[in-house]
Amino acid sequence: MAERRVDHLIVGGGAAGAACAEELRASDGAASILLVGREPDAPYERPPASKGYLRGESSREDALLQPPDFWAAQRIELLTRTSVMKLDTDARTARLSTKEEVGYGSLLLATGANVRRLRVPGAELEGIHYLRALGNADAIRADAAQAERVVLIGGSYIACEVAASLTELGKQCTLVMQEAAPLSSGFGATAGAYFAGVLAAHGVECVTSDGLARFEGDERVGRVVTEGGRELDADMVVMGTGAQPDVMLARAAGLELGETGGVRCDASLATSAPGVWAAGDVCEYDSVLHGRRLRVEHFEVARSQGRAAARSMLGEGRPYDEVPYFWADLADWCTLEYVGPAASWDQEELRGSVEAGEFSIFYGSEGHVVAALSVGRPEDLDEARRLIAGG
Numbered sequence: 001m002a003e004r005r006v007d008h009l010i011v012g013g014g015a016a017g018a019a020c021a022e023e024l025r026a027s028d029g030a031a032s033i034l035l036v037g038r039e040p041d042a043p044y045e046r047p048p049a050s051k052g053y054l055r056g057e058s059s060r061e062d063a064l065l066q067p068p069d070f071w072a073a074q075r076i077e078l079l080t081r082t083s084v085m086k087l088d089t090d091a092r093t094a095r096l097s098t099k100e101e102v103g104y105g106s107l108l109l110a111t112g113a114n115v116r117r118l119r120v121p122g123a124e125l126e127g128i129h130y131l132r133a134l135g136n137a138d139a140i141r142a143d144a145a146q147a148e149r150v151v152l153i154g155g156s157y158i159a160c161e162v163a164a165s166l167t168e169l170g171k172q173c174t175l176v177m178q179e180a181a182p183l184s185s186g187f188g189a190t191a192g193a194y195f196a197g198v199l200a201a202h203g204v205e206c207v208t209s210d211g212l213a214r215f216e217g218d219e220r221v222g223r224v225v226t227e228g229g230r231e232l233d234a235d236m237v238v239m240g241t242g243a244q245p246d247v248m249l250a251r252a253a254g255l256e257l258g259e260t261g262g263v264r265c266d267a268s269l270a271t272s273a274p275g276v277w278a279a280g281d282v283c284e285y286d287s288v289l290h291g292r293r294l295r296v297e298h299f300e301v302a303r304s305q306g307r308a309a310a311r312s313m314l315g316e317g318r319p320y321d322e323v324p325y326f327w328a329d330l331a332d333w334c335t336l337e338y339v340g341p342a343a344s345w346d347q348e349e350l351r352g353s354v355e356a357g358e359f360s361i362f363y364g365s366e367g368h369v370v371a372a373l374s375v376g377r378p379e380d381l382d383e384a385r386r387l388i389a390g391g
Helices: 013-029 134-144 157-168 184-201 248-252 301-311 379-389
Strands: 004-011 034-037 077-081 085-089 093-096 102-109 113-115 127-128 149-153 170-175 205-207 211-217 221-226 231-233 238-239 244-245 263-265 277-278 285-287 290-292 325-330 334-339 347-353 358-365 368-375
Touching: 004 013, 013 034, 013 077, 013 102, 013 301, 085 248, 093 238, 102 301, 127 134, 134 157, 134 238, 149 231, 157 238, 157 325, 184 205, 184 263, 184 325, 184 334, 184 347, 184 358, 184 368, 211 263, 221 238, 244 263, 263 277, 277 301, 301 325, 334 379, 368 379
Parallel strands: 004 034, 004 102, 034 077, 102 277, 127 238, 149 170, 149 238, 170 205, 263 285
Antiparallel strands: 085 093, 093 102, 113 244, 211 221, 221 231, 285 290, 325 334, 334 368, 347 358, 358 368
């Protein structure tokens, strides 16, 4: 028997869970809402962890999505440092890490993602960092204070953003990536060449088309060896090797999983279990815009899906049809914005000037616009949204 019951239980204290709680309260002033998060902090923005917060330019409180007293004032019960250990979707109960059993009317699963750890020789050495939470950023900043040479593994957002931030802190950074150019796997060769140039202009070295073989050192990492035999001295390492959706709770509860490893959802973000929805990094949904199953990992998308899931939980839902949008900063060197995403494309249309650092690339597939990247031309994204939404 559940010890108590709430109208809405939100599992996950990140961007999706927080947005869902806010939307539920805005639409229903009387409902009981319980927001459970495993991190020690109240819901916060993750992007600063690789940017301003990592560089020490902003505080922990600056990263919070809401002021500390917001949740109590809105009568949203927030439990930090708390996990849901077991979910019974038939009985509609959840067992918390505090040993309490809570019954619920509706539930949002927003458990986010975990970093993808590489199992290579030397991976257990000290001085090797992964970045997902503010606490990881604290550890990286503290370690970097004593480091000169930093090697970053990966060619996507986290590795590039952290390289930019640590370079701003005076560190000598080298990126090791399997891609032919940074960020090229998602944006293509033209954009990849531009971002490689931006990084190089600020002193970041890129070792491309090469993988990680091993780490060397005694107790602490001192060298990175690539699959191609390149040896790079390193005082510390930051791994930007991606993330994978945290579906441990969902799998144990018998929820259906999708093709990309997320929780399978319909177009309104409902899972295979009655009364359970999903949002954020863990949500793999039927996209009415893209005509395929989609899972997008980004703070802006998580917030948008959290609000949409709340409306569905209140019986007001409709197909989630927002065009996913996200952005990334390389320090103050450049900002990229993107709408899509494109699974693949066979056409590119360049607007503006790559040399001037103000350009957009429209990506097409079978005669339809499927995505667009913008650097310094945000107005182009409005047109891209219209074209994507209109098919």
